Amino acid sequence: MATHPPYPALHDGQSESDLEFERFEYLASPRMSVHRHASETEMGVSEIDGMTVHTQDPQTDTETKRPGFDWSGSWAWEIGSVTLAVVGLVLLVAFLVKINNTPYATWQYTASPNTVVSIIVTITKAAVLVSVSSCLGQLKWNLFQNPAPLYNMQVIDQASRGPWGSLEVLLRGIFGSKTGSLTYVGxxxxxxxxxxxxxxxQILTFPSRTVAALNATAFAQTSQQWYPIGDSEASDVFLELQPTLLTPIMSGLLQTHSPLEPQCNASSCEFPEFVALGMCSKCEDVTSRTNQKCQVPEYSAFWDDAHPAFRETPMNCSYQSPNNFSFDFDGFKSMEYGHDNNVTFHMFHWSSRPRESDPTFDIQTPIVSLIEVDYTNPVIYTLSNATAPPAKPLVTECAVYFCERRYSASSYLPGTRNSRPMHVVDTQQLITTDAPEESPFYSRPDPVHFAPPNGSATLSKNPSYNIDHQTFSSFEPTMMSIFNSTAVFSGNVSTSDVLNLATILRKGNLSQLLDSMSTSVTDALRANPHGNKIPGKAFRVETFIHVRWPWIILPVIVTLGSIALLLGTAIGSKHRKAVLWKCTVLPLLSSHLHTTPENEIASVRSVDGMTDKSKKMRAVMVQDEGPLTFREK
Incomplete structure (x- = not known):
């Protein structure tokens, strides 16, 4: 196989040195290739001045290797990074939408929702900073397409490496230094x-809220009727109240009664309005409306040692209350003489006097009505008022009666001592429509029915109220026995010597005691097995995940801003036909800096000195076939 000379023949007029230069260029040319695997029979060998040159067969075409894609010299990595940032932002929004307002208890993963948010945001931020850093690195090259202070090369390069340099760019922009709007954005x-x-x-919070509790118990008890429960409720004494009702009466008067609480095994419960059969009481202070008639006694041993003027004092008095209770006082129990002819009288009397169901106030058929007379305050006489009647005792009239009680809709928190779930907002008296005959041995199997007086509508939608005859007939004698009490004592006798209801009733506020008793009996009537259950709504407190959307604004702004910065930098670089050096420092190592003699910077060996000179110099980047050059302008 013929070989070809590896270099052109010597032309006329060419020196040997020129020939050697051409030979060097020819040998170094990439068009010259040597196939290592070709057989020696297909290769020609030539020797020129001791050099052996292998030549390829002329029939074999030389192939030029096609250069690969310049990844670092393009925006491919930056486009990929902003794409990753956008994907991360979309995933973040989708994740937040999915978990927003969901119970935290349904989150079954080891990592908390905040951890997931932090991971997504960290990846997104890292991807954003890749693009922003590259853009800032490229902007420093674009800036020097036109004359600019040489120091700006340092400033923008520092900005591409972290927040401190970026803050310096922003501060210099405030004080007038111009590095370009895109640089400020980056x-x-x-x-x-x-x-x-x-x-x-701050995106996620975990507040608590109240939600419906499934499979929870929530009901309040009510009843519009009462019947004894078999023989166990029968009293050993005829017409005596059953223990299940006598006990609430006593615990109410002793104010040891615990209110009937609804059944609720959830965090809280709500109950609607309802009406129940119950007992009510009403008391009024009628002292001022009580009529008093007093007379001078015919003789009293109290006046033997007293001033004669006191013999005309009207000590014998009779009283009549507004509801026709009558009682008398025929004299005081003791008398004390004081200085200046002052006399103090003491009655030492307290009594509670019940009577059968006569109308009292506006109550037409009370179970029992009673009057409380409290004459325990001393009466002081002087010569100037010796003939005046004595001060009236404190007189209170009360009535206890059957009624219907309307309870308002309420919320109940189990275990809360101050919670009052069942609050009475209205009451209405009830009268019997078929009362039994007046006989202590009268008993019938059918119940006693109640209705509002004067044909008024009941508070309940169900107008039926009834109690068995035995219980109804037992209430009145029990109440008469309890409230028929009198205490006559001297000031030196301790009330703890004898424990009786007189001690309890006179030491307390009778109106409050009767109200407590009425509530206690009503609760007992409501809780009877023949009553009804008022269903309520049960709620529980759960922790849920709440997304505060305004806190996602900053990640969105940074991500969208990085996209805008990349587009602006790419378009500006293409318009200037700038090489995409970006953050690489290698071009600076191979570049030349041409300055005037007075601004010679290469020999400066202090940072401050070089910084000062670079701030004074304006340079422009020159890109030609030669090395990269910065020239001072």
Whole structure:
């Protein structure tokens, strides 16, 4: 196989040195290739001045290797990073939408929702900073397409490496230094990226809320009727109240009664309005409306040692209350003489006097009505009022009667001592429509029915109220026995010597005692097995995940800002036909800096000195076939 000379023949007029230069260029040319695997029979060998040159067969075409894609010299990595940032932002929004307002108990993963948010935001921020850093790195090259202070090369390069340099760019922009609007955008995004993580920690909160509790118990008890429960409720004495009702009467008067609580095994329960058969009481202070008639006694041993004027004192008095209770006092129990002819009288009397169901106030058929007379305050006489009648005793009239009680809709918190779930908002008296005959041995199997007086409508939608005859007939004698009490004592006798109801009734506020008794008996009537259950709504407190959407604004701004910065930088670089050096420093190592003699910077060996000179110099980047050159302008 013939071989070809590896270099052109020597032309006329060419020196040997020129020939050697051409030979060097020819040998170094990439068009010259040597196939290592070709057989020696297909190769020609030539020797020129001791050099052996292998030549390829002329029939074999030389192939030029096609260069690969310049990844670093393009925007491919930056486009990929902003794409990753957008994907991360979309995933973040989708994740937040999915978990927003969901119970925290349904989160079954090891990592908490805040951890997931932090991971997504961290990846997104890292992807954003890749693009922003590259854009800032490229902007420093674009800036020097036109004359600019040489120091700006350092400033923008520092901005591409972190927030401190970016903050310097922003501060210099405030004081008049111009590094380009895109540079300010990039520096701002770098600084704002510092707040992305704190903002991400504020996106999720975990407040508590009240939700319906499934399969929970919630009901209040009510009843519009009462019947004894078999023989166990029968009293050993005829017409005596059953223990299940006598006990509430006593616990109410002793004020040891615990209110009937609804059944609720959830965090809280709500109950609607309802009406129940119950007992009510009403008391009024009628002292001022009680009529008093007093007379002078014919003789009294009290006046033997007293001033004669006191013999005309009207000590014998009779009283009549507004509801026709009558009682008399025929004299005082003791008398004390004081200085200046003052006399103090003491009655030492307290009594509670019941009577059968006569109308009292506006109550037409009370179970029992009673009057409380309290004459325990001393009466002081002087010569100036010796003939005046004595002060009236304190007189209180009360009535206890059957009624219907309307309870308001309420909320109940189990275990809360101050919670009063069942609050009475209205009452209405009830009268019997078929009362039994007046006989102590009268008993019938059918119940006693009640209705509002004067044909008024009941508070309940169900107008039926009834109690068995035995219980109804037992209430009146029991009440008469309890409230028929009198105490006559001297001031030196301790009330703890004898424990009786007189001690309890006179030491307390009778109106409050009767109200407590009425509530206690009503609760007993409501809780009877023949009653009804008022269903309520049960609620529980759960922790849920709440998204505070305003806190996602900063990650969105940084991500969208990075996209805008990349587009602006790419378009500006293409318009200037600038090489995409970006953050690489190798071009600076191979570049030349041409300055005037007075601004010679290469020999400066202090940072401050070089910084001062670079701030004074304006340079422009020259890109030609030679090395990269910065020339002072």
């Amino acid at each position: 520096a701002s995004l770098t600084v704002l990226a510092l707040g992305v993580d704190p903002f991400a920690q």
